[in-house]
Amino acid sequence: MNFSDLAGRRVAVWGHGREGRSVSAHLSALGIPHDVVVPDEEDGPDPQVAYGDRARSLLLAAEVAVKSPGIPVTSPLYGQVVAGGTVVTSLTDLWMSDNAPRTVAVTGSKGKSTTASLLSHVLDHAGRRASLRGNIGTSVLEEPDPPSELVVMELSSYQAQSLTVSPRVLVVTSLFPEHLTWHGSEEAYYRDKLNAAAHGPEVVVVPGSDDALLARVRAAAPGAPLLATGRHTVGVTEDGAVVWADGTRVDRDDLPLLGRHQAVNIALAALAAQHLGVAPDVVAAAVRTFRALPHRMERVPSADHRTWIDDSLATAPEAVVASLASLPDDRVALLVGGADRGLDFTPLTDYLARRPDVTVLLVGPAGRRVHDTAGVGRLFASFADAVTWARSGDNPASVVLLSPGAPSFDEFESYEQRSAAFRAAAAAR
Structure with missing residues (x-):
């Protein structure tokens, strides 16, 4: 199905974030009428759960719904819309x-x-x-x-x-x-x-x-x-x-x-x-001539004798293993943890068992689970406490690596905010 196939059909744009707004604007430019389905105001601000009766009726009345990526296919409303016969597609x-x-x-x-x-x-x-x-x-x-x-x-x-x-x-x-x-x-x-x-x-x-x-x-x-x-x-x-x-x-x-x-x-x-x-x-x-993207094994300015590396987009245990494997000859202090989404940390803990040179600093619910289930690492009450210790003379490592294996939402609004806190600690005198 392409955009021209939507002409003459009843269309709903499901979600009105960045992608939903661009789809709506494009349909308007093509002269294709459509309903915009947004969360019912009384149901709250979360777009994954806040679609109520008005949204449901618009989606079930539509022949085609163009769904935004943020709406999970596991949501009850998604199942109802598909079962009701509405064709669900996407901008992509x-x-x-x-x-x-x-x-x-x-x-x-x-x-x-x-x-x-x-x-x-x-x-x-x-x-x-x-x-x-x-x-x-x-x-x-x-x-x-x-x-x-x-x-x-x-x-x-x-x-x-x-x-x-x-x-x-x-x-x-x-x-x-x-x-x-x-x-x-x-x-x-x-x-x-x-x-x-x-x-x-x-x-x-x-x-x-x-x-x-x-x-x-x-x-x-x-x-x-x-x-x-x-x-x-x-x-x-x-x-x-x-x-x-x-x-x-x-x-x-x-x-x-x-x-x-x-x-x-x-x-x-x-x-x-x-x-x-x-x-x-x-x-x-x-x-x-290529240059590394931000937050992907990116060296950041530091005020101590250590190398500080921001790998904050490594939000799965396997990604942390890959990042650590790129530093085989360095003594590393690894910051791991954050919000816990239930991922299996065994690939990381198995790897750490073979790397006694890695000092593991654990934070957040994910870090606590690693500490409690695998018995590895040192658990800190907050991210700030962990990076303060990383800067101290107690840290034997030559490299401080933020490769969390978990999202940031336990303490921070975004991975960028967590990265900023890491960079500020690295540069502090």
């Missing part, structure tokens, strides 16, 4: 239905923002007129003038769930459990995430070293051609360099991103660019 699917041939989408539990940004950077460097859009913050409706030749789209699991057409090229960076409340279960999360591969992509680019990911992609999209990183395409050597099959190479010290997991992301972006016709030497030159 409406747009993709018209633009799939020029779209390279990047999805994954972690690494998608960096990989998408790097791929867009490489394509621009090669003169391919790419634009970066999607979950990274720019609406797909914001078309540059002249229109871009290629759209690199960061694709969340929320957005992928609704797709009925796949992008031309899909890059899958990693897979581990995330957003389980929204999706309903771990298996539903994987199904919804990999729905992006299930509708005829030209190719799916995957990390060749991740057997579990490869198996899930094959199961979700048995007919999709796979293009895997490795020594026959673009791979990562034992010493952390990115190497092409023709011998083109970017050594580890020349890579713009810290850690082997980031080298894999670079290889994925390079392989996707090569599939799109960009020569290895051009990709390699572009890689060297």
Whole structure:
């Protein structure tokens, strides 16, 4: 279904945040009448639970509802709307239905923002007129003038769930459990995430070293051609360099991103660019000029003798393991914890058992659960207490790493606010 299919049908725009407002404005520009469904004022401000009788009647009366990503498919109202016969779609699917041939989408539990940004950077460097859009913050409706030749789209699991057409090229960076409340279960999360591969992509680019990911992609999209990183395409050597099959190479010290997991992301972006016709030497030159995104293994200014690293977007245990693995030779003080969403911390605690050089500083409900169930780390009453100790002479580490493995909402309004508190502690004299 595309936007033109909505003409002459009764349409409801479900949600009026940033994406809902852009959909409503676009429909108005196309001359397509529609109802805007917002939370009933008397039911409170939370858009996930505050839809009452008025909203329900509008959605059930609609032939098509364009749902915002923030509304979970596990909500009772979503089930009622689908059961009532309303077709539920999304901005992503409406747009993709018209633009799939020029779209390279990047999805994954972690690494998608960096990989998408790097791929867009490489394509621009090669003169391919790419634009970066999607979950990274720019609406797909914001078309540059002249229109871009290629759209690199960061694709969340929320957005992928609704797709009925796949992008031309899909890059899958990693897979581990995330957003389980929204999706309903771990298996539903994987199904919804990999729905992006299930509708005829030209190719799916995957990390060749991740057997579990490869198996899930094959199961979700048995007919999709796979293009895997490795020594026959673009791979990562034992010493952390990115190497092409023709011998083109970017050594580890020349890579713009810290850690082997980031080298894999670079290889994925390079392989996707090569599939799109960009020569290895051009990709390699572009890689060297890329700069890391904020809050992803980002070194921040510090006033003590230690290195402070902001990895506050690592909000799953597996992401923390990858970040720690990029610092194998450093004595690390690791800040872990925050709001508890019930994720399994065993991958992290198993890894920490092999890294006695890591001093673990635990905060928040998630940190308390790690402390109580695994018996690791030192529990602090607040984030402020933890970073104060990290700055003190009691801390034996040379690196202080904020890689929380959990959201920030126990103490902070956002991950940016938590990051700001970390940076302020690093710079304090």
